[in-house]
Amino acid sequence: MSIKYEKLFNDVSAGAVIAGGPLETAFLENRQHCARDNNIDIIDCFPLSRCPRLKRLVLPAWNRVENKMIEAIKLWKDLESLTMPSIVDSPLLVQAIATNCRKFSELKIMGPFDIYFASSLVTYLPTLKVLSLRCSMLYKDTLIFILDNMCCLEVLNISHCLLIEVPTPPAPRRIVRQLDKTILEKASHLRYFLACMSDTCIMCQKTRNDEGLMRWYKYDEGLWKEDEISSLAL
Ligand SMILES: [Zn+2]
Numbered sequence: 001m002s003i004k005y006e007k008l009f010n011d012v013s014a015g016a017v018i019a020g021g022p023l024e025t026a027f028l029e030n031r032q033h034c035a036r037d038n039n040i041d042i043i044d045c046f047p048l049s050r051c052p053r054l055k056r057l058v059l060p061a062w063n064r065v066e067n068k069m070i071e072a073i074k075l076w077k078d079l080e081s082l083t084m085p086s087i088v089d090s091p092l093l094v095q096a097i098a099t100n101c102r103k104f105s106e107l108k109i110m111g112p113f114d115i116y117f118a119s120s121l122v123t124y125l126p127t128l129k130v131l132s133l134r135c136s137m138l139y140k141d142t143l144i145f146i147l148d149n150m151c152c153l154e155v156l157n158i159s160h161c162l163l164i165e166v167p168t169p170p171a172p173r174r175i176v177r178q179l180d181k182t183i184l185e186k187a188s189h190l191r192y193f194l195a196c197m198s199d200t201c202i203m204c205q206k207t208r209n210d211e212g213l214m215r216w217y218k219y220d221e222g223l224w225k226e227d228e229i230s231s232l233a234l
Contacts, residue, residue: 082104114139134228139165
């Protein structure tokens with residue numbers, strides 16, 4: 001268990017005041033710990049009632065705790081920003097955010113972002129303003145679906161994504177290396193559209209080498225905390 005992880009829970013369990021005020025931002029430092037130990041239960045450790053004013057939560061990985069996250073989200077009425085892994089059963093979680101967190105505006109997904117997750121956002125959270133999908137695998141159809149349907153979106157970050165196009169069979173799927181006119185036109189309503197797909201970019205190379213599912217533990221500590229959207233960086 002990383003020191004910061006322990007410290008966070010110890011501090012909060014003790015009802016400590018962090019950074020001069022009630023806990024407003026919480027994050028799990030060591031995502032590998034979570035991935036390695038299926039017995040760890042983040043939410044059982046997390047004293048939900050002691051941080052009702054939580055505004056930002058960063059949990060880049062979790063294991064089978066969606067139900068407990070939903071219970072937690074019902075208590076975090078002030079939650080505005082969430083960093084989370086890609087999960088299979090996204091609709092219930094997204095619905096819980098939409099119902100309970102009226103100020104929610106920023107979402108960062110770490111991991112492949114599929115059409116089902118995109119559909120959940122369009123259905124339940126169409127007012128989302130900021131979305132970061134950086135360093136993940138993303139299908140071109142899913143990107144177009146987001147741009148066509150998330151009309152309130154102001155900022156979208158797809159930097160260093162492995163963008164995949166699936167043409168009509170039997171043509172093989174291919175990596176998109178340049179954004180076409182259609183995508184750029186559809187993205188023109190955004191305030192910021194952050195994209196990077198360069199053969200010479202080190203982060204793009206890492207995403208391609210890891211086939212769209214970044215193995216952050218291989219890289220410098222802290223690399224996963226970066227984001228081109230400053231409010232989503234740590
Ligand atoms: Zn890049």
